[in-house]
Amino acid sequence: MSPIQKRDFMKILVCISNVPDTTTKVTFTDNNTKFNTAGVQFIINPYDELALTRALEITEKQGGSVTAITVGLTDTEPSIRKALAIGAQDAVRINAEPTDAYFVAEQIAAYAKTENYDLILTGRESIDHNGGLVCGLLGEMLGIPSVNVITSIEVENGSATMERDIDGGKEKLTCKLPLVASAQKELTEPRIPNMRGIMAARTKPLKVVEPAASSATSATVAFELPAAKGGVKLIAAEQAEQLIEILHNEIKVI
Amino acid sequence: MSVLVFAESTEGTFKKSTFEAVSYAAELAKNNSVACVALSIGIADDSKCADLAKYGADKVISIKGDKLNQFVAEAYAKLISNAATQENATIVVISNTYSGKSVASRVAAKLKAAIASGVISMPDTTAGFKVRRGVYSGKAFADVDLKTPVKVLAITPNTFNITEYNKALQVVHAEGGLNDTDFISTPVEVSRVTGKIPLTEAEVVVSGGRGLKGPENWHLIEDLAETLGAATACSKPVSDMHWRPHSEHVGQTGITIKPNLYIAIGISGAIQHLAGVSSSKVIVAINKDPEAPFFKAADYGIVGDAFEVLPKITAAAKKMKAQAI
Structure with missing residues (x-):
């Protein structure tokens, strides 16, 4: 057996959000002020799952540890346990309702401040609130660089080389660690937990931390569902060219 | 202030x-x-x-x-x-x-x-x-x-x-x-797709799904898009099968867009896909399956085979553009 070469030991924190499954039909209760969780399956935010998997790939290659962190109440524990089953060594749950991105970032920053992570990964955005803000907020709060929507990351000699999506293209950049980055789709393929992982997850440490003092900067006051479409107007396939006529002359979108 | x-x-x-x-x-x-x-x-x-x-x-x-x-x-x-x-x-x-x-x-x-x-x-x-x-x-x-x-x-x-x-x-x-x-992070290389409209900024988007049968048929989508000055997009299965780059995937786990016009060709209209495009001002669905969920979310629909319908539409669009000049 050859000895494992620990070239660049990485201490990584991965931020996990607990979100409704993508197939969820969204409805609201309490006079449209609360998301209706009845019958809804919750999952790890898909982008966070990519961040977690990439973190594991990095530490498996060069040594290190991966901690999963979430801000949420006890109902989020299945998702954080799943993160452990996928392979995180330990997990932290900050025991608070995640009211907005600012609050979540403040909580994670308060925890991360004393832990000296080399790398913090988040998802590009959560698929429920679609803020896409935690990465940048965390970067500023911790005084470290933030790199949004990365599609690749390699770490070597205390520095990361990344590719990220920019408007209308891609950018390759390098940046010294520590840094925070947010995972975009191409980063890797999500890893499915195996039975051994699921068994191990039961006994892995899950620390519950009470929230730090924080500023409530915003509040969601109401939700609304989009208005239903008026009904489709069908055009016969034989007269498909009529579509262009309608789009150009009648509704003037082309 | x-x-x-x-x-x-x-x-x-x-x-x-x-x-x-x-x-x-x-x-x-x-x-x-x-x-x-x-x-x-x-x-x-x-x-x-x-x-x-x-x-x-x-x-x-x-x-x-x-x-x-x-x-x-x-x-x-x-x-x-x-x-x-x-x-x-x-x-x-x-x-x-x-x-x-x-x-x-x-x-x-x-x-x-x-x-x-x-x-x-x-x-x-x-x-x-x-x-x-x-x-x-x-x-x-x-x-x-x-x-x-x-x-x-x-x-x-x-x-x-x-x-x-x-x-x-x-x-x-x-x-x-x-x-x-x-300047703690250092840009090494920037590559922008030139001559193409970024998907998130496009006013018109032409999007293809599995109904196109393979990446070799994408010229049909690109031809219509080019004629209309539109960006091209695709459904999740299409990017998962690597027919098209992930950056073109619109939907819940892809990009959310809201163009003035979204034309979906050979896309059934799964709830995750509709989530990403439902804010489009006008939606056109073209699908050979009359039961495709997309028809419930579209303003205009054509029930027909993409390979027959698309060339007709593109030809009509070219004619329209030629007259406009």
Whole structure:
């Protein structure tokens, strides 16, 4: 057996959000002020799952540890346990309702401040609130660089080389660690937990931390569902060219 | 007091989404009887800045520098928040583009300001400061009340009108006061797809699904898109099978778009896909299966084989464009 070469030991924190499954039909209760969780399956935010998997790939290659962190109440524990089953060594749950991105970032920053992570990964955005803000907020709060929507990351000699999506293209950049980055789709393929992982997850440490003092900067006051479409107007396939006529002359979108 | 708008530019040129942000900020400023100040960072020259006055800026602060030609979130955030403080801005407006969003969050943390991204309304200030934004990846909207004295709004492109205010151009050239440590990340290489319209900014999007049967048939999609000046997109299975790059995947776990016109060809219309496109102003679905869920979400539909229908549409579009010239 050859000895494992620990070239660049990485201490990584991965931020996990607990979100409704993508197939969820969204409805609201309490006079449209609360998301209706009845019958809804919750999952790890898909982008966070990519961040977690990439973190594991990095530490498996060069040594290190991966901690999963979430801000949420006890109902989020299945998702954080799943993160452990996928392979995180330990997990932290900050025991608070995640009211907005600012609050979540403040909580994670308060925890991360004393832990000296080399790398913090988040998802590009959560698929429920679609803020896409935690990465940048965390970067500023911790005084470290933030790199949004990365599609690749390699770490070597205390520095990361990344590719990220920019408007209308891609950018390759390098940046010294520590840094925070947010995972975009191409980063890797999500890893499915195996039975051994699921068994191990039961006994892995899950620390519950009470929230730090924080500023409530915003509040969601109401939700609304989009208005239903008026009904489709069908055009016969034989007269498909009529579509262009309608789009150009009648509704003037082309 | 003022409303500050970050006038994002790429290689010295302002985009349509920037003018939308400037007009949005100008309207906000007018409603609050304060000045609309635009901040340009990079290499955009004064003649380009004139357009910012045209679309509503009372004053343009221009910070130039070779290093600023490329977007570095940390440096840009410092310049924007410094300008916000200097100009006593109570609202900072930024386009919800990739760059815009990555800098907006840092600005909010610096200013200890509440932030809303993906904003699709003007603020409602009758009680508090409420803005509407898209949530659940296009499946719903949320009204968010921002409670801090300073607010940061990242507004969704292709949502607000560009208005001609034709104000007199007043440019103030400023030094950024940045040092090397502000450029902590180093861009190595930037590759932009030239001659193609970015998906998130496109007014017309032509999108293909599994019904196209394989990547070799994508010329049919591209041909129609090129004729209409549209961007191309695809469904999740298509990008999962690597027929098309992930960057073209629209839907709940891809990109959420809201063009004026979305044409979906050979896409059944799964709930996750519809979430990403349902804000489009007009939706056309073309599918050979009359039971495809997309027909319930579309304004216009053609039940037919993509390989027969598409050439007809493209030919008609070419004819229409030829007559328009």
